[in-house]
Amino acid sequence: MSRIKQVFADLERQGKKALIPYITAGDPQKDATVPMMHALVDAGADIIELGVPFSDPMADGPTIQLACERALVHNTSLHDVLAMVAEFRKTNSNTPIVLMGYLNPVERMGYETFAAAAVEAGVDGVLMVDLPPEEAVDVEGFFKTRDLDMIYLIAPTTKDERIERIGQAGSGYVYYVSLKGVTGSKALDVDDVARNLERIRKYVSIPVGVGFGINTGETAAAVSKVCDGVIVGSAIVNLIAENADNANAAQEAVSALVGSMRTALDA
Amino acid sequence: MSTNNPFDLDLPDARGHFGIHGGRFVSETLSAALDELETTYKKLREDADFQAAFDKDLAHYVGRPSPLYLAERLTAHCGGAQIYLKREDLNHTGAHKINNTIGQALLAKFMGKKKIIAETGAGQHGVASATVAARFGLECKVFMGSTDVERQKLNVYRMKLLGAEVEAVQSGTKTLKDAMNEAMRHWVTHVDDTFYIIGTAAGPHPYPMLVRDFQSVIGREVQRQSVEQFGRQPDALVACVGGGSNAIGLFHPYIRYPEVAMYGVEAGGLGLDGNDHAAPLSKGRPGVLHGNRTYLMEDENGQIMGTHSISAGLDYPGVGPEHSWLKDVGRAHYVAATDDEALDAFHKLTQLEGIMPALESSHAVAYAMRLAATMKPDQVIVVNLSGRGDKDIHTIATLDGVTA
Structure with a gap:
């Protein structure tokens, strides 16, 4: 059983929901990332989405754009990100890692080379924002044969027949984008998410995580009632940005936020 | 459907691909x-x-058809093929x-x-x-x-x-x-x-x-005007390529005329040896940006590089996917003109013909001048003069050391 599947199975047994924080690798320094990953786990993270920085993050709001820019000042590459995962795996063999980012760095490395290196490093899943299932048909074999989960997005505007297709193409979990917008947007409408989740559940049998606009324990808890996991990105990345010159302070602030979300989710 | 047929006008295929290029590489949030x-x-x-409304506005609002003009003094100056200019600079708002x-x-x-x-x-x-x-x-x-x-x-x-x-x-x-x-x-x-x-x-x-479909009016007019003015189709087409819309508008209707050579001219900037240019077809490699696979200027990690060109309209690290496909199948040739060559062409056309080209279009003129000299006087080159140069006067004045 894949690590991601195992985590969701364990949580379901305990009646809990997954907490999935996102950070951008190499933000603000390369050597800050692995300690931050361990801090996320200690604060209650079940799965980590590790962002691969890209020069043109088209689907992201200002918070994650700036995180990419900070990481790229030091040329944080896909090779570096894989090395970070391998480093993390030396002391953590349980927490699933999902690489999230844009296609071009993978395209440049080569799909097969990347898939093999990702498995070798200890990556569990990949979410390439600009690779929808239609375009993935030519390359998904490289990932599937290595049991790397392919995580796809579903949007509020996604039609039923596409939801069904995405549900079949994806594995691990699907990522429901809670609103029309980019990452870091403000108001998430819990009732609207609940209605769409009901629609998604008809076609998707794997777990559904919800992200975009979740920035407090309260919202996380409310959203978690209707899904299997909550994904928190910009709220965490903002704390990293505010403490860019002090790694300890950043870890403390992020741990406090993630810890409060854990408490709210489990209450 | 075979995508290897260089004369296949039915591209893109159902998924929007031109060979390996094109497609729809976007976040799910844009799919619907x-x-x-x-x-x-x-x-x-x-x-x-819809087509009637489009044609009507092209005729009475844009002012089409735009003239196809034989640049006699420029032709004489180059000493070779006859150079015709497709005057997209005369459209309403001054460009294609x-x-x-x-x-x-x-x-x-x-x-x-x-x-x-x-x-x-x-x-x-x-x-x-x-x-x-x-x-x-x-x-x-x-x-x-x-x-x-x-x-x-x-x-x-x-x-x-x-x-x-x-x-x-x-x-x-x-x-x-x-x-x-x-x-x-x-x-x-x-x-x-x-x-x-x-x-x-x-x-x-x-x-x-x-x-491409909307811009193809350029190439269709050239096909008709060529027959009217010199009784046959031209030997070569030349257009500048940034994203490539004026070039594809001229080229597309000619894809199935293999006897008509096509030259897309990229921004050579300070020269193709360094990184200060905007010539992905000449120096880049295929990658994914802005929703399509196409030739890109990128570094060894797949990050998109900054570009340089004297002309802001060519200053883009990617290019339209149909050009990438035309390059791969060898139907069109992609070359480059440097900042200096474009500036020189700007001055030549202004002085010899009384036509001030946009700096983008000046790249096409620069290459056409080079090409004409290698061809015979009974041959014809059509250059897409995609825009007028008024907008660039300040840039050129600054480069020439003139302060207004």
Whole structure:
């Protein structure tokens, strides 16, 4: 059983929901990332989405754009990100890692080379924002044969027949984008998410995580009632940005936020 | 369907691919909007009312057909093939951009969208979008890198006079590619009531197809005018390539005429040996950016590189996917002209013909002059003079050390 599947199975047994924080690798320094990953786990993270920085993050709001820019000042590459995962795996063999980012760095490395290196490093899943299932048909074999989960997005505007297709193409979990917008947007409408989740559940049998606009324990808890996991990105990345010159302070602030979300989710 | 047939005019295929290029590499948040656009466009493409409305505005608003003009003194100066200029610079707003914005604004109208957005580099597409917004009574917002806003104040003012709102984009390199990122982000957020008018034959399917279709009026007119004026088709076509919309508009109707050579001229900047250019077809490799696979300027880690060209309209790290395919199958040749060659061509055309070309189009003129000298006097080159140079006078004056 894949690590991601195992985590969701364990949580379901305990009646809990997954907490999935996102950070951008190499933000603000390369050597800050692995300690931050361990801090996320200690604060209650079940799965980590590790962002691969890209020069043109088209689907992201200002918070994650700036995180990419900070990481790229030091040329944080896909090779570096894989090395970070391998480093993390030396002391953590349980927490699933999902690489999230844009296609071009993978395209440049080569799909097969990347898939093999990702498995070798200890990556569990990949979410390439600009690779929808239609375009993935030519390359998904490289990932599937290595049991790397392919995580796809579903949007509020996604039609039923596409939801069904995405549900079949994806594995691990699907990522429901809670609103029309980019990452870091403000108001998430819990009732609207609940209605769409009901629609998604008809076609998707794997777990559904919800992200975009979740920035407090309260919202996380409310959203978690209707899904299997909550994904928190910009709220965490903002704390990293505010403490860019002090790694300890950043870890403390992020741990406090993630810890409060854990408490709210489990209450 | 085979995508290896170089004369296959049915491309893109059903998934929007031109060979390995093109496609729809976007976040799921844009899929529904692109599906809707594709479905609507495929219907309207065959719709007589839509085509009649388009043709009417091309004739009476844009002023088409644009002349095909034999540049006799330039021809004599080069001493070889006859050089004809396709005068897109004489269109309303001074460039080929308006052909596309009229088409897409009509699409927006037929789709019931009241707001349009656009990205712009130098401001030409922004002005063309603001113009059609005024013409059709649509709300218009233009995204422009803050560096370009500073460099192109006059066009910013033009857009504002036309009633558009100009948003200065602060992210990344603060130029055209970042303006496009920001326009996409805005579109995702306001997808219900907003139509995104992309300015070049690039981006996710169906944009490269529909922009090409709207610009193909250029090549179709040249086919007719060539027969009228010299009784046959030209031997060579030359056009500048940034995103490549003016070039694909000229080239596309000629794809199945193998005897007509096609030359796309990229921005050579300070020279192709370094990184200070904008020539992905000459020096880049295929990758994925802005929703399509195409030749890109990228570093060894797949990060998109900053580009350089004297001409803001060519200053883009990617290129339309149909050009990438035409390169791969060998149907079109892609070459480059440097900043200095373009400037020289600007002055030559101005002095010999009394026509001031845009710096973008000057790249095409520069290569055509080189090419003409290698050809015979009974041969014909058609150059797409895609825009007029008024907007560049300040740049050229500064380079020449003239202060107004």
